[in-house]
Amino acid sequence: MKSIMKLIKRFVITLIFSLAALLILNIILLFTVVQPDTESSGGWKAAARVAECLSQQPDGGYELTEEGKIMLEQRGCWAVLIQDGTGDVIWHSENLPEEIQLHYSAAEISWYTRGYVADYPTTTAAKGEDLVMIGNSKESYWKDMYPAFSLNMVKNLPRTILLFLGANLAGVFLIYMVVTSGILRSVKPIVQGIQALPEGEDVYVKEKGLLSELASALNLVSEKLRYQEYELKKKDQARANWISGVSHDIRTPLSMVMGYAADIEEDAEAVEEIRQKAGIIRIQSIRMKNLVNDLNLASKLEYNMQPVKMERVNLTALLRETAVYFMNLDMDGKYPVELSSDIGGISGNSVQGDKELLKRAVSNLLLNAQIHNPAGCHIRAGLSEHSGKLCVTIEDDGIGVTEEQLRKLKETPHYMLNSGTDSNQRHGLGLLIVQQIITAHGGRVEFGHGMEKGFRVDMFLNKPEESIKIVEKEA
């Protein structure tokens, strides 16, 4: 709609300018084309001139000077001098046509001087009491026989002119509106269509009327966009499926590697060295298992193929469950997990989230601590509150990270997100998953230094809207 208003505004301005230009043009035309022809006062001046050039002779007759004669000749007209009282012509020019009478009654004078004498347009001038009348050439003038105009009309002329002007303008505008509304009707759907395109809506404009070509082009563009989007989604899905398929195929062979390695590790009759090596194989195959799991999940999250089931999740219970699972697998007790919570009461530690995904995030962090600290370390799992958000912290007192590594973690994207071709970007897939999961919950992740220079990860989650207060019960 805005663009259409702009169109109308522009038209009105153009109209005003063109009217002004036309006005000026007309004035110029008036002066150059018409002016030379308007010599309406010429005949009257000539009559006056003749009157001046006539001089009375001693014998009572009149004589016209040479100047007068030349002028009459130039103008191609004749002249008479009518005596006052008698109405007789007491002098006439030499070229007087025969049909011109030599006597005029008062009535005739009135009539002829208003208009014509024998089809010659007349102009007059006074000579004393007498009248000089010139008969101009028949081609020179057209005279209005009734040259009187209503006084009212003349007085109101400015207003009348304005009225005419206004009416004309309105008429022009009306015609314009009628004509352009037809165009607008064709343009509007196209304008709307174009505006809708970036919104990702389906666009279809009827392909008829003035702008049918434009409409069909627009429809083509919309279809193309839709198709491209569909193809993109298909490609993403295909990629996620492929990754899922590959990770699936790896699992069975990995089971056998893991299984036999564990078997050898626990074989009391095997050589100690062999048992140790088998132990390493087992640990590495666990690492591969987690990599495969993480890769699968990361691709699903990345291509939005992982459904996120939101439900009420008790974070304390979740942390306990995950920590216990982790510790039950830690046969040697090298990675004791301590749970601490700053949140009092039972109501404050719930969030809306996908339980399995959140468990995965915490597990990954615990595993990370294990992988990076082969000699063992203390792990603290904490729950606290920070400026209205719930914070889950996993930190260890192990090797930790240098400032450089920390910076790299924060800035360098993982290879899945990396659109560059530098293969040196491989980085913390496990941490990437954590970020993806927490982001999918509308939260954020921060890395830093843990207790005694270890590593620390803080996950900030939003508190749910309502909080249900659960009161301690007695059994």
Next chain:
Amino acid sequence: MNYDYLKNKRILFVDDEEGLRQMVCSILKKEGYRQVESAGTMAQALELCASWKPEFAILDVMLPDGDGFTLFEQIKSFLDIPALFLTARGEEDDRIRGFGLGADDYVVKPFLPKELLFRIQAILRRTYKEEAPLLELAFSRVDFERAEVIRGGEHLALTAKEYAILQALGRNLGRIVTIDSLCEAAWGDNPYGYENTLMAHIRRIREKIEENPSKPVSLITVKGLGYKLIAKSR
């Protein structure tokens, strides 16, 4: 506690990978399971079920001529036995629950033999518990059938809550069980808020099973996380 009686149970393992079948069978045999058979297809498995009548089935979810769930349905029509599913993806959760099995009853590939063995034992124990003798602790024995603790000739009855808690700990012998799991076992849905009460019950259980309740050796506290029940070491 002597779980030897379980090692006699007939176990069927179904997976299309020859190598995996060999490995699992050898793991089971090493652990002491005396009767283990395997099959590579649905058809083979059904044949074995009809002729050999296993008492427990471990089924791979993806088989060349069908899937583990369909196979299990067919087995159930003539054999009432428990099953453990071997899946390559964790999302089988919903389908497994739909079969009336708990979330425990599947193992994701790749797995540590320990994991598999633990699950198998847990399911077998759960299914064939009527044959189970007493749970031997350091200073007492627990009779789950009669819901009582036997200490030095004395028979001490267990309350309903104590029984539920002990049972949950007993199912996970030697492993940490979270406070939340114990609360859920004793108080069912919406167990939150019972932590202090749980502590009271644990105290009372210790008074029954331990020599010195203040220095427990059987029912251990794992600070902040949960509790662990340790059987008598042999």
